[in-house]
Structure formats: structure tokens, C-alpha cells
Amino acid sequence: MTPQQKPDDAQILEFTVEDLRAHLREALSIYVEAMGYPKGTVDARAPMWLAHMLRPGWRCVAALHGDSLSGIAYGYTGQRGQWWYEQVRSGLLKTGGEAAASAWMSDYFELTELHVRPDRQGTGLGERLLRSLLRDARSRHVLLSTPEGESRAWRLYRRLGFLDVLRRHQFVGDPRPFAVLGRTLPL
Numbered sequence: 628m629t630p631q632q633k634p635d636d637a638q639i640l641e642f643t644v645e646d647l648r649a650h651l652r653e654a655l656s657i658y659v660e661a662m663g664y665p666k667g668t669v670d671a672r673a674p675m676w677l678a679h680m681l682r683p684g685w686r687c688v689a690a691l692h693g694d695s696l697s698g699i700a701y702g703y704t705g706q707r708g709q710w711w712y713e714q715v716r717s718g719l720l721k722t723g724g725e726a727a728a729s730a731w732m733s734d735y736f737e738l739t740e741l742h743v744r745p746d747r748q749g750t751g752l753g754e755r756l757l758r759s760l761l762r763d764a765r766s767r768h769v770l771l772s773t774p775e776g777e778s779r780a781w782r783l784y785r786r787l788g789f790l791d792v793l794r795r796h797q798f799v800g801d802p803r804p805f806a807v808l809g810r811t812l813p814l
């Protein structure tokens with residue numbers, strides 16, 4: 628067994644707005660490393676994460692090894708007027724019409740971010756974070772978007788029963804094709 632295959636001994640904690648503010652750069656660094664984005668993305672993304680914290684239904688969980696952050700997940704209640712809501716709704720209107728859009732989007736929790744530090748991946752930590760984030764979500768559905776293509780994230784979402792909501796969706800400003808996946812809650 629390699630160290631990566633051992634069951635993970637991280638502590639999973641619910642983070643308040645103040646907790647995430649205090650760990651913002653560390654959390655953003657995990658996001659940047661996990662996604663393979665350039666380091667400058669930390670500064671570019673900070674205002675968005677700070678704004679998300681103020682949205683209704685915002686919840687956040689973090690994985691800690693001692694004092695060191697090793698994973699982060701957050702989301703909030705999806706609502707009309709939010710950029711992601713409008714992008715996904717317009718895609719759903721084109722592919723499934725109003726019925727599909729309202730079936731998925733009338734009451735959902737948006738899983739906005741889920742990231743595990745690369746050297747801590749592959750031990751079940753992402754799944755623990757996701758389960759813990761969704762445990763108390765009161766929405767009917769959970770929705771997320773992820774880049775198309777084979778990845779550990781895809782394996783995790785499929786293992787937990789996420790279904791296709793939209794495939795090869797093009798978000799404005801991002802050339803990559805994305806899948807929007809969803810499932811009913813509770814998990």
C-alpha cells in the first residue's frame with residue numbers, strides 16, 4: 628500500500644464565513660494546485676469566493692491535517708440572477724426546454740468548489756468532504772459543473788450517483804466543454 632492508498636485521517640470541519648476568510652489564501656492555493664491553474668489565479672479568484680460566502684444557503688467544509696488545510700468544499704442555494712444559474716438554465720432551455728430547466732433548477736444546492744491538495748488525493752478525502760457538505764443541504768437537488776474528460780472528479784460523481792444534466796456545455800468566457808451533473812438529495 629502506498630501512503631496515498633491509506634484511509635485518510637483528516638479531520639473534517641464545518642467552516643463559518645470567518646473561518647474561510649481566515650484561511651482564504653490557503654484554500655485558494657489548494658484550488659489552484661488541484662485544478663492546475665497558474666498561481667496568479669489565487670488573487671483573481673479571491674473576490675468571487677468572498678462574494679459567494681454572502682449567498683443564501685452558503686455552506687463550507689474543510690479537511691485539516693493538524694493545522695494544515697488539505698481540502699475545501701463549498702456551495703450555496705442556486706437562484707435566478709446568479710451567473711451560473713443563468714448559464715445552465717439557458718443550456719437546459721435549449722436541450723430540454725422549460726420542463727427540464729424547472730425540474731432541475733427550481734430547488735437546488737450548487738456544489739461550487741470541491742478540491743483536495745494533490746498529495747492528499749486518492750484516499751477518499753474528496754468523498755468525505757462532499758458527503759459532509761451535502762449532509763444538511765435542504766434542497767431537492769444538487770448540481771455541479773466539471774470539465775469534460777476522464778478524471779478522478781468524474782469517478783467520484785458517478786460513484787455517488789450523479790446523472791447528466793447537460794453535456795458539452797459551453798460557459799461564456801471558458802473555451803472548455805463542461806458537463807453539468809446532478810442528483811436528488813439526500814445523498
Ligand SMILES: CC(C)(COP(=O)(O)OP(=O)(O)OC[C@H]1O[C@@H](n2cnc3c(N)ncnc32)[C@H](O)[C@@H]1OP(=O)(O)O)[C@@H](O)C(=O)NCCC(=O)NCCS
Nearest residue numbers: 634661741742743748749750751752753754773779780783
Ligand atoms: C475531485 C477530488 C476532489 C476528489 O478527491 P479525492 O480525495 O482525490 O478522491 P475520492 O474521495 O473520490 O477518493 C477516491 C479514491 O481514493 C481511493 N481510496 C483509497 N482509500 C479509500 C477509502 N478508505 N475510502 C474511499 N476511497 C479510498 C479510491 O480507490 C479512489 O481512487 P480512484 O479515484 O483512483 O478510483 C480531487 O481529486 C481533486 O481535488 N481533483 C482536482 C480538482 C477537481 O477536479 N475538483 C472538482 C472540480 S468539479
